[in-house]
Amino acid sequence: MKSLANKNILLGVTGGIAAYKSAEIVRHLKKSGASVRVVMTKSAEEFITPLTLQALSGNRVSTELLDTESEAAMGHIELAKWADGILIAPATANTIARLSSGRGDDLLSTVTLAFDGPISLAPAMNQAMWRDNRTQDNLNKLLTQDFGICGPGSGEQACGDTGLGRMLEPLEILEIFSSSFDKGVLSGKNVLITAGPTQEPIDPVRFITNRSSGKMGYSLAHAAIEQGAQVTLISGPVNIEPPSNCNVIAINTAKEMSDAVKHHIKEMDVYIGTAAVSDYSPAEVKDSKIKKAGDNSSMILELKENEDILKFVSELEDRPYVVGFAAETDKLIENAENKLKHKKLDLIVANDVSDKSIGFDSEENEVTLITKEEKQLLKKQNKKKISKKIIEFISGRINEQNN
Numbered sequence: 001m002k003s004l005a006n007k008n009i010l011l012g013v014t015g016g017i018a019a020y021k022s023a024e025i026v027r028h029l030k031k032s033g034a035s036v037r038v039v040m041t042k043s044a045e046e047f048i049t050p051l052t053l054q055a056l057s058g059n060r061v062s063t064e065l066l067d068t069e070s071e072a073a074m075g076h077i078e079l080a081k082w083a084d085g086i087l088i089a090p091a092t093a094n095t096i097a098r099l100s101s102g103r104g105d106d107l108l109s110t111v112t113l114a115f116d117g118p119i120s121l122a123p124a125m126n127q128a129m130w131r132d133n134r135t136q137d138n139l140n141k142l143l144t145q146d147f148g149i150c151g152p153g154s155g156e157q158a159c160g161d162t163g164l165g166r167m168l169e170p171l172e173i174l175e176i177f178s179s180s181f182d183k184g185v186l187s188g189k190n191v192l193i194t195a196g197p198t199q200e201p202i203d204p205v206r207f208i209t210n211r212s213s214g215k216m217g218y219s220l221a222h223a224a225i226e227q228g229a230q231v232t233l234i235s236g237p238v239n240i241e242p243p244s245n246c247n248v249i250a251i252n253t254a255k256e257m258s259d260a261v262k263h264h265i266k267e268m269d270v271y272i273g274t275a276a277v278s279d280y281s282p283a284e285v286k287d288s289k290i291k292k293a294g295d296n297s298s299m300i301l302e303l304k305e306n307e308d309i310l311k312f313v314s315e316l317e318d319r320p321y322v323v324g325f326a327a328e329t330d331k332l333i334e335n336a337e338n339k340l341k342h343k344k345l346d347l348i349v350a351n352d353v354s355d356k357s358i359g360f361d362s363e364e365n366e367v368t369l370i371t372k373e374e375k376q377l378l379k380k381q382n383k384k385k386i387s388k389k390i391i392e393f394i395s396g397r398i399n400e401q402n403n
């Protein structure tokens with residue numbers, strides 16, 4: 001974690017089970033040299049006492065907005081002026097909803113309205129609450145307004161469920177939060193990345209899929225985050241841990257991916273489509289498992305074409321900078337140039353998937369970046385380095401566009 005020496009950090013604590021971890025966050029913040037003040041919501045006091053946080057922070061904990069005593073000392077405007085950064089951990093679904101609608105009906109929400117610096121949220125809630133469209137919409141709105149996000153993580157939850165929604169561990173949160181004070185080349189930009197394969201069900205036990213591992217998309221997500229972007233990652237089923245400081249939306253089918261893209265595309269500055277979206281899906285999904293006829297006869301599976309997500313995005317009136325990937329087995333550059341033109345992309349990243357040492361499941365890649373004006377070969381190297389260069393290329397082009 002980066003040093004927070006001489007930084008004034010306001011820690012917001014809201015009413016979730018994970019509030020007991022806020023005590024440890026205060027301890028680590030103090031250890032890294034920060035001055036800490038804590039603001040708690042009413043509900044948070046049911047989970048951890050102000051006395052604990054006061055003893056650890058060495059400062060009076062604020063809980064009331066309409067409190068004559070605290071308004072005379074460290075009132076909401078004073079707290080907003082004092083803070084260099086605000087971290088809300090845990091951030092409940094309720095607080096996320098209230099912040100997203102600009103409410104100022106308690107001390108914490110009012111301070112965030114009056115504050116002009118970096119605000120990060122460490123969401124913590126049940127997995128179904130996290131997946132709920134209203135929570136996702138609220139969060140998305142905050143992300144597009146430059147709020148930072150630390151997590152959530154996935155795993156077993158206090159309620160017994162398993163999935164995304166657990167608050168990250170204090171040190172993981174602070175690792176992300178401390179880097180929010182750095183400004184990268186994509187600082188303030190919203191980036192939507194799709195990654196991985198899709199699965200198109202045939203019957204309850206079978207599906208059509210492809211060999212995409214998701215490595216390239218996830219690696220690009222890391223690189224964009226490192227450069228200060230707010231990243232939303234819409235991912236098919238893969239075996240990779242997502243970056244903890246981006247909004248991850250898990251999908252299975254091409255239709256779900258398309259719906260998720262449509263839901264999140266507004267306000268995006270960059271769209272990077274690395275997902276290997278199935279071109280076709282079964283015309284009919286059987287309710288029960290298809291049985292073998294047992295008479296050596298052949299079986300015909302009727303497929304219907306899926307929507308072209310990349311094309312949809314590039315045809316939007318108010319479109320972001322659109323990046324596509326061309327995974328080709330032959331005529332790499334020619335096919336990629338055709339795709340760039342037909343799908344009206346700003347940039348296409350072409351890679352030769354017939355070469356087993358690069359592409360789909362490998363650690364390395366060699367790609368050619370193609371735009372209307374130029375071609376740039378990025379020689380074979382690990383996907384992390386390739387991603388960094390792709391992100392630098394994109395940021396260079398969007399910054400040119402804005403100048």
Ligand SMILES: Cc1cc2nc3c(=O)[nH]c(=O)nc-3n(C[C@H](O)[C@H](O)[C@H](O)COP(=O)(O)O)c2cc1C
Nearest residue numbers: 014015016017041043044092093094095124125126
């Ligand atoms: C035992 C218990 C645990 C809860 N845990 C969470 C949680 O982890 N995340 C969450 O979003 N809400 C949780 N809630 C619901 C919040 O406490 C409730 O929405 C409250 O209004 C949040 O208020 P606040 O956001 O102002 O702190 C929990 C409620 C109870 C009773």
